[in-house]
Each structure stands twice: as structure tokens, then as C-alpha cells.
Amino acid sequence: MNMIIKCPTCGANNRLKEDSSNAKPLCGKCKSPLIVQQTTGPIYLTDITFDNFIRKSNKPVLVDFWANWCVPCRLLAPVLETFAQSQHSIIVAKIDTDKNPLIASKFQVFSIPTMILFVEGKEVKRITGALPLQALENQLKPWISIN
Numbered sequence: 614m615n616m617i618i619k620c621p622t623c624g625a626n627n628r629l630k631e632d633s634s635n636a637k638p639l640c641g642k643c644k645s646p647l648i649v650q651q652t653t654g655p656i657y658l659t660d661i662t663f664d665n666f667i668r669k670s671n672k673p674v675l676v677d678f679w680a681n682w683c684v685p686c687r688l689l690a691p692v693l694e695t696f697a698q699s700q701h702s703i704i705v706a707k708i709d710t711d712k713n714p715l716i717a718s719k720f721q722v723f724s725i726p727t728m729i730l731f732v733e734g735k736e737v738k739r740i741t742g743a744l745p746l747q748a749l750e751n752q753l754k755p756w757i758s759i760n
């Protein structure tokens with residue numbers, strides 16, 4: 614499978630082979646080093662790491678606001694795991710709202726699970742409630758590049 618990496622310097626999209634032995638890929642246009650984020654599963658964010666992560670990410674970030682006691686959140690968890698591994702356009706992150714109440718409050722997340730898609734640190738899409746993989750992919754289609 615190929616993945617598209619956006620150059621942090623010039624913004625050009627670079628197509629890389631996922632299993633590339635080239636550990637330090639360079640941008641085809643300006644030769645700057647590319648940052649390859651391995652998206653093997655959801656990334657766990659906290660109140661402290663959240664802002665920096667979503668603002669600096671060169672890909673859209675889907676953040677799942679969840680908690681341990683929430684049954685639909687547990688149903689959604691494997692869907693998000695599969696989604697994270699099945700595509701490279703969107704980074705999947707999770708934030709435990711019990712341990713990290715500040716971010717949930719900042720974005721006025723009143724019911725969980727809520728998923729918010731951030732592009733360059735800004736909310737562009739909000740999905741409330743658990744849903745199957747196909748439905749999730751449909752909702753996020755505009756941000757998923759086929760490659």
C-alpha cells in the first residue's frame with residue numbers, strides 16, 4: 614500500500630511505499646526530509662499533549678472522546694482500531710474524558726462517544742455516537758484519499 618506524505622516545507626504531496634526500506638525519505642520537490650507518522654493504531658492524547666499534536670499534525674486528526682464506563686465507546690473502539698489501520702489519510706487519536714476533562718470542556722463535548730475531525734487544528738467535522746466502520750468511512754470520505 615502506498616501513502617501520501619505532505620511535505621512540511623513546501624506542501625507538495627509525496628507518494629511513498631509503506632514498506633519502503635528508505636528510512637529517511639526526502640521530498641521529491643524540495644528535498645526536505647519528510648516526517649513519516651506510523652499509523653498502526655490510535656494515538657492516546659491528554660489535556661497536555663492535545664493542542665500541540667492537532668496543530669502540528671500534517672494530516673487530519675480524528676479525535677475520539679471516550680471514557681471507560683461508556684458502553685457505546687467500547688463498541689466504537691474496535692471500529693476506530695480498524696479504521697486507523699486501514700487508511701493513511703487520517704490519524705486516529707483518543708482522549709479519555711475522565712482523565713482529561715479540559716479538552717472535552719473546551720470543545721463542548723457533552724455526550725460520548727463524540728469524534729471530532731481536526732484539520733490544521735480546527736474542527737471541521739463532528740460525529741456523535743458509535744457507528745459501524747462503513748458509516749464512519751462514508752462520513753469521512755472527503756478527507757480520505759484513495760491510494
Ligand SMILES: [Zn+2]
Pocket residue numbers: 620621622623624625640641642643644645
Ligand atoms: Zn518539499
